[in-house]
Amino acid sequence: MHSPAELATQFRSMGRKLTPQRQLIFSLLHNNQSHPTAESLYGVASAQMPGISLRTVYQTLNELAEMGELLLIDIGEGGTRFDPNIDEHHHAICSDCGKIRDVHVKGASSLKPNDARDFLISEVGVVFKGLCAECEARGSKRSPALQAKMSQKPKSSSK
Amino acid sequence: MHSPAELATQFRSMGRKLTPQRQLIFSLLHNNQSHPTAESLYGVASAQMPGISLRTVYQTLNELAEMGELLLIDIGEGGTRFDPNIDEHHHAICSDCGKIRDVHVKGASSLKPNDARDFLISEVGVVFKGLCAECEARGSKRSPALQAKMSQKPKSSSK
DNA sequence: TTGTTAGTTAGCAATACTTGCAAACTAGGG
DNA sequence: CCCTAGTTTGCAAGTATTGCTAACTAACAA
Ligand SMILES: [Mn+2]
Ligand SMILES: [Mn+2]
Ligand SMILES: [Zn+2]
Ligand SMILES: [Zn+2]
Numbered sequence: 543m544h545s546p547a548e549l550a551t552q553f554r555s556m557g558r559k560l561t562p563q564r565q566l567i568f569s570l571l572h573n574n575q576s577h578p579t580a581e582s583l584y585g586v587a588s589a590q591m592p593g594i595s596l597r598t599v600y601q602t603l604n605e606l607a608e609m610g611e612l613l614l615i616d617i618g619e620g621g622t623r624f625d626p627n628i629d630e631h632h633h634a635i636c637s638d639c640g641k642i643r644d645v646h647v648k649g650a651s652s653l654k655p656n657d658a659r660d661f662l663i664s665e666v667g668v669v670f671k672g673l674c675a676e677c678e679a680r681g682s683k684r685s686p687a688l689q690a691k692m693s694q695k696p697k698s699s700s701k
Numbered sequence: 702m703h704s705p706a707e708l709a710t711q712f713r714s715m716g717r718k719l720t721p722q723r724q725l726i727f728s729l730l731h732n733n734q735s736h737p738t739a740e741s742l743y744g745v746a747s748a749q750m751p752g753i754s755l756r757t758v759y760q761t762l763n764e765l766a767e768m769g770e771l772l773l774i775d776i777g778e779g780g781t782r783f784d785p786n787i788d789e790h791h792h793a794i795c796s797d798c799g800k801i802r803d804v805h806v807k808g809a810s811s812l813k814p815n816d817a818r819d820f821l822i823s824e825v826g827v828v829f830k831g832l833c834a835e836c837e838a839r840g841s842k843r844s845p846a847l848q849a850k851m852s853q854k855p856k857s858s859s860k
Numbered sequence: 861t862t863g864t865t866a867g868t869t870a871g872c873a874a875t876a877c878t879t880g881c882a883a884a885c886t887a888g889g890g
Numbered sequence: 891c892c893c894t895a896g897t898t899t900g901c902a903a904g905t906a907t908t909g910c911t912a913a914c915t916a917a918c919a920a
Contacts, residue, residue, distance in 0.1 A: 559867060559916050580907080595870045600907065618775045621906055634820045645814030653827055655804030660834040661793045668812055669826045675819035718887050718896060739878080754899050759878065780877055 543611045543626035546572055552609070566591050567602045577615060577623040577633075577642040615642065632668040638677035645670065702770045702785035705731055711768070722746075722753050726761045736774060736782040736792075736801040774801065791827040797836035804829065 544552065546568035550560050566587055576582075584599045603624050606612040613625040617635055627644055630651065634643045647668050655661065703711065705727035709719050725746055735741075743758045762783050765771040772784040776794055786803055789810065793802045806827050814820065 554917085557867080561868065561916070563869070593870085597871070597908085598869055601869080604908095614777055616775050616777045618773055618781070622777065632814070634814055634817050634822075636820075637823070643817055643820065645817045645820075647812055648815055649808075650812065653806055653809070653829075655791070655793055655829060656807055658793050658802055658804045658829075660837075661795075661802065661804075661829065662832040662837050663793075663829045664796070664831040665829070667828045667830070669828070670812075670814060670817075670820065670822045670824070671826070672823040673821040678819075678821045713888090716896080720887070720897065722898070752899090756879085756900075757898055760898080763879095 543571055543606065543628060549606075549611065558605075563587075563591065563594050563598050564602055566594070567599060571606070571612070571624070571626045574626055575644060577625050579621045579623055581621060583624070617642070632670075634670040634672065634674070636674035636677055637671050638673055641674055643674065702730055702765065702787060708765075708770065717764075722750065722757050723761055725750050725753070726758060730765070730771070730783070730785045733785055734803060736784050738780040738782055740780060742783070776801070791829075793829040793831065793833070795833035795836055796830050797832055800833055802833065 543549070546565065549568050550565070553560055553564065567583070570583060570586055580596065580600050580603055583603070584594070584596045587594050587599060603612060607614055607624070611626070611628065613628055615623040615625055615633065617623065617640070619640055623642060631644045632647045632650060634645045635641070636643075650666055650668050653666050653668075654663070702708070705724065708727050709724070712719055712723065726742070729742060729745055739755065739759050739762055742762070743753070743755045746753050746758060762771060765785075766773055766783070770785070770787065772787055774782040774784055774792065776782065776799070778799055782801060790803045791806045791809060793804045794800070795802075809825055809827050812825050812827075813822070
């Protein structure tokens with residue numbers, strides 16, 4: 543993703559406005575390697591700008607994605623994760639805590655299917671699943687589903 | 702996934718019952734390479750067994766997944782896809798029509814992240830995105846989202 | 861500064877997918 | 891044929907995301 547300043551220029555040049563909400567989201571995304579969900583971003587955004595709406599977070603994330611400034615990652619668990627790192631890279635996903643780490647894989651871009659020679663490849667993605675250092679050390683065996691449940695606070699009206 | 706007959710035995714030996722619904726689902730899944738969603742399976746199941754419930758399809762698919770007889774695949778678009786092919790393989794996903802094809806990738810299992818040497822890998826997945834032969838030939842440029850919309854019949858009460 | 865307006869935001873309804881629940885049903889053993 | 895543990899259904903509820911629109915405001919011009 544480009545810097546907040548560059549995005550500002552880019553937005554304005556597209557006839558879009560530079561609102562405080564957008565500026566905040568740009569800054570929260572800048573150098574963010576956590577692969578956040580819309581909801582988690584909304585959490586930190588709300589802390590700095592009470593009243594900002596989840597709807598606006600979704601809207602801005604979608605705009606950035608359409609502009610090619612963000613990548614979407616869909617692991618099975620939970621919602622879509624957003625990735626401001628648009629350079630070629632791959633991911634290691636911890637099946638215990640759900641954290642996603644950026645990794646680089648030598649030779650990944652030249653991988654080809656043995657079969658399906660008639661398939662026109664536009665993109666190759668490699669995903670490693672396993673345990674991150676922390677979870678491995680902790681010797682945890684919790685499933686991601688259980689993890690999610692445990693870190694869940696009772697929600698009243700989140701619709 | 703094991704054969705319907707083997708699954709029958711396996712289910713009974715676990716104290717589970719062999720119902721007509723389960724038998725039907727086993728047979729629909731056997732040698733099925735379409736990576737169906739619960740909903741699409743429900744469609745074909747309903748044709749052969751009117752009255753079978755979507756709930757039961759989900760239930761059976763989840764049971765098979767827990768038993769390790771099915772793999773779950775989550776592409777961004779639409780619901781979870783189920784894969785009765787549990788041998789090591791990878792996928793080519795058409796960004797136009799959404800079809801998923803099984804592919805084999807030489808050397809995939811020995812891929813390692815350059816960084817993240819502290820990550821304990823349990824599984825490596827490779828995904829190719831691009832155009833399948835049909836869509837490529839057709840020269841289609843439709844997005845999967847648009848595709849989905851176009852093939853959508855108005856739903857009344859699908860909740 | 862002020863006015864104008866196209867674009868944006870907030871909030872709530874609606875949708876899509878999946879699971880929770882409980883009453884009715886039934887496979888499989890005795 | 892009976893019993894009952896396990897199953898199926900139908901519907902409510904939950905989660906993630908988008909549709910809609912009235913109220914708001916950034917950007918620009920006067
Ligand atoms: Mn990343
Ligand atoms: Mn497959
Ligand atoms: Zn972890
Ligand atoms: Zn295609």
